[in-house]
Amino acid sequence: MSSLSTTSEPTRWSLIWNSNIGYSFRKNPVAIVSLAIFLLIAVMSFCAPLIAPFDPYDPGQIDIMNSEYPPLWVDGADPQFMLGTDDQGRDLWSTILYGTRLSLLIGICAVGLQAILGISIGLIAGYVGGRVDSLLMRMADIQLSFSTLMVAIIFLAVTQAMFGSETFNQYAVYFLIAVIGVAEWPQYARTVRATVLAEKKKEYVDSARVLGFGPMRIMVRHILPNSLSPIFVISTVQVANAIISEASLSFLGLGMPPSQPSLGSLISSGFDYIFSGSWWITAIPGIVLVVLVLVINLLGDWLRDALNPKLYKG
Amino acid sequence: MFAYLVKRVFQAIAVMFVISLIGFAIQDNLGDPLRELVGQSVSEEVRQELRDELGLNDSFVTQYLRFAGNALQGDLGTSYFFKEPALDVILKKLPATMELVFGATIIIIGLSIPVGVYTAIYPNTILSRLVMGISIIGISVPVFLTAILMIFVFSVEYGWFPSYGRGDLVHVFGPWETNFATVDGWMHIMLPSIALASIMLPLFVRLIRAEMMEVLQSEYVKYAKAKGIRPWRIYFVHALKNTLLPVITVGGVQIGTMVAYTILTETVFQWPGMGFMFLEAVNRVDTPLIVAYLIVVGFIFVVTNTIVDLIYGLVNPTVNLARMGA
Numbered sequence: 001m002s003s004l005s006t007t008s009e010p011t012r013w014s015l016i017w018n019s020n021i022g023y024s025f026r027k028n029p030v031a032i033v034s035l036a037i038f039l040l041i042a043v044m045s046f047c048a049p050l051i052a053p054f055d056p057y058d059p060g061q062i063d064i065m066n067s068e069y070p071p072l073w074v075d076g077a078d079p080q081f082m083l084g085t086d087d088q089g090r091d092l093w094s095t096i097l098y099g100t101r102l103s104l105l106i107g108i109c110a111v112g113l114q115a116i117l118g119i120s121i122g123l124i125a126g127y128v129g130g131r132v133d134s135l136l137m138r139m140a141d142i143q144l145s146f147s148t149l150m151v152a153i154i155f156l157a158v159t160q161a162m163f164g165s166e167t168f169n170q171y172a173v174y175f176l177i178a179v180i181g182v183a184e185w186p187q188y189a190r191t192v193r194a195t196v197l198a199e200k201k202k203e204y205v206d207s208a209r210v211l212g213f214g215p216m217r218i219m220v221r222h223i224l225p226n227s228l229s230p231i232f233v234i235s236t237v238q239v240a241n242a243i244i245s246e247a248s249l250s251f252l253g254l255g256m257p258p259s260q261p262s263l264g265s266l267i268s269s270g271f272d273y274i275f276s277g278s279w280w281i282t283a284i285p286g287i288v289l290v291v292l293v294l295v296i297n298l299l300g301d302w303l304r305d306a307l308n309p310k311l312y313k314g
Numbered sequence: 315m316f317a318y319l320v321k322r323v324f325q326a327i328a329v330m331f332v333i334s335l336i337g338f339a340i341q342d343n344l345g346d347p348l349r350e351l352v353g354q355s356v357s358e359e360v361r362q363e364l365r366d367e368l369g370l371n372d373s374f375v376t377q378y379l380r381f382a383g384n385a386l387q388g389d390l391g392t393s394y395f396f397k398e399p400a401l402d403v404i405l406k407k408l409p410a411t412m413e414l415v416f417g418a419t420i421i422i423i424g425l426s427i428p429v430g431v432y433t434a435i436y437p438n439t440i441l442s443r444l445v446m447g448i449s450i451i452g453i454s455v456p457v458f459l460t461a462i463l464m465i466f467v468f469s470v471e472y473g474w475f476p477s478y479g480r481g482d483l484v485h486v487f488g489p490w491e492t493n494f495a496t497v498d499g500w501m502h503i504m505l506p507s508i509a510l511a512s513i514m515l516p517l518f519v520r521l522i523r524a525e526m527m528e529v530l531q532s533e534y535v536k537y538a539k540a541k542g543i544r545p546w547r548i549y550f551v552h553a554l555k556n557t558l559l560p561v562i563t564v565g566g567v568q569i570g571t572m573v574a575y576t577i578l579t580e581t582v583f584q585w586p587g588m589g590f591m592f593l594e595a596v597n598r599v600d601t602p603l604i605v606a607y608l609i610v611v612g613f614i615f616v617v618t619n620t621i622v623d624l625i626y627g628l629v630n631p632t633v634n635l636a637r638m639g640a
Contacts, residue, residue: 138325142325142329144567145567145570145615145616145619146570146612146615147570147571147573147574147615149571149574149575149577150570150571150573150574150611150615153574153577153592154608154611157592157593157596157604158340158344158604160596161344161596161599161601161604162343162344240454244454244456247456247458248456248457248458248578251456251458251578251581252577252578252581252593253593254596264456267458267459267462271462271582274462274465274466274470275470279466282462282466286459286462286463289456289459290451290454290455290459293454293455293456294450294451294454297450297453297454298450301450
């Protein structure tokens with residue numbers, strides 16, 4: 001015999017929906033619109049091979065005779081190309097879809113690498129303490145004092161000169177992820193360390209230690225879940241920064257090659273034609289880049305207000 | 315304090331040592347100095363002889379010591395392209411970059427303090443909300459896009475400002491020629507400085523606003539209000555003084571970042587500074603120039619950071635020097 005239960009077990013989705021975060025999200029139109037735009041851009045770019053009318057990587061579909069057609073709403077457009085074509089005759093709409101996918105992919109992978117490095121180092125520094133801590137934090141200070149962009153520019157410039165542009169272009173994605181990922185680990189390490197220092201003193205950590213759990217288990221299973229909110233906030237801002245860094249590096253010719261353009265390299269190739277009036281090759285990828293970074297930053301702002309973790313200043 | 319100073323200087327030297335090691339490793343592996351000297355048409359025996367003569371067959375440590383010794387005397391090798399000492403080439407380009415950074419810094423300081431203070435005092439007015447909205451857009455626009463947009467609007471469409479180069483310069487002394495002495499020079503430096511400032515401005519406005527809002531909640535500001543001191547005096551004399559400390563620290567770090575952004579700004583505006591030169595050197599695989607740039611920029615970073623840390627230690631009496639030096 002069981003009594004009839006009128007309330008069903010809440011699903012995970014409804015738990016999130018009814019939580020404080022869910023509530024603050026529903027009450028914030030800016031956050032809703034930002035998330036919607038971000039998801040739209042993300043889904044469209046990752047479905048690029050399905051949506052795009054042309055394949056910008058297939059030389060068979062590119063005809064130099066088609067170069068520099070303006071977008072549809074400008075006189076002299078070719079109806080085949082919705083947003084016009086770039087200097088090589090590629091359909092701009094397809095190229096932007098593929099380019100956004102690359103930019104997002106590099107941004108997210110680089111931040112993933114930052115997070116793995118930074119969180120492990122931060123956990124170890126905070127939990128072990130002593131000399132290890134001061135050494136690691138000193139390294140973080142020094143790393144932070146050098147601007148990421150500067151480190152990335154010099155590293156990529158030297159690798160490009162060393163391997164030659166053929167080989168460099170082939171592995172550009174990995175170089176970009178590696179350099180943006182490694183240069184920014186202190187952001188995570190410092191924040192994680194600060195929260196670990198605060199959490200370490202709490203009773204649940206003591207009780208876990210009394211139960212005989214090893215340091216690894218306490219760090220990963222007990223302390224880390226309680227340090228997640230600052231990590232989330234940093235991650236959004238870091239993805240936005242990584243996308244900007246990637247675009248800047250590609251703009252300088254130290255990132256994605258023109259044959260496989262990200263948003264930055266598209267803008268760069270368009271810049272040469274801006275004086276001859278072909279503004280759309282620069283402007284349209286530029287707008288996509290700004291909108292993408294802006295919505296991520298707005299989401300990050302909302303998340304910071306909603307979770308309100310004590311972040312490191314500066 | 316003295317122990318802290320010594321530790322800080324020692325750390326700076328250690329970082330410079332690492333940078334010089336990296337620089338040397340690049341010089342050792344990138345390009346072939348022999349080919350730059352004699353070309354392809356020399357027999358293998360003569361090559362070996364030359365290698366011995368130039369010391370290219372010595373051990374890594376000997377070669378590094380020679381490199382470091384020369385570097386300490388200001389000899390960073392000779393540029394393959396300019397056929398001049400690399401350091402001289404860079405020092406010739408340095409004033410252009412420094413003037414650009416200077417122009418941007420003036421814009422940042424001149425705008426961020428009043429705007430930051432205003433938005434902190436009246437956080438709910440329409441103007442403040444507008445400023446905060448613009449600032450998040452400002453953070454999201456990469457500096458090269460701002461620069462391109464400004465060129466497109468102000469040079470191509472309206473033709474108000476020139477789009478490249480430095481214009482008429484006036485010689486001051488040594489390699490320093492200034493933009494600030496002629497109207498044409500002012501016109502040329504305007505767009506690049508604004509573009510360079512645009513990336514840092516939102517950051518500083520937000521920082522000053524956040525710090526100021528915190529200070530305005532403090533007891534001493536309330537006490538000053540109760541005492542009847544004029545609001546203007548409270549805001550700009552009492553409160554602002556205490557917000558500037560974190561601003562100095564962040565500002566010091568950002569000077570270094572600004573050097574990186576000059577590469578982007580200089581590329582867009584074809585500004586004949588260090589950054590533009592560096593990218594050209596990379597394209598020409600001009601190894602000595604690349605290495606010299608790395609060392610000069612590394613030096614600028616290390617010096618500014620050390621000075622900022624020391625100022626911070628001096629200005630802030632509450633800072634725990636023993637902990638910072640640990």
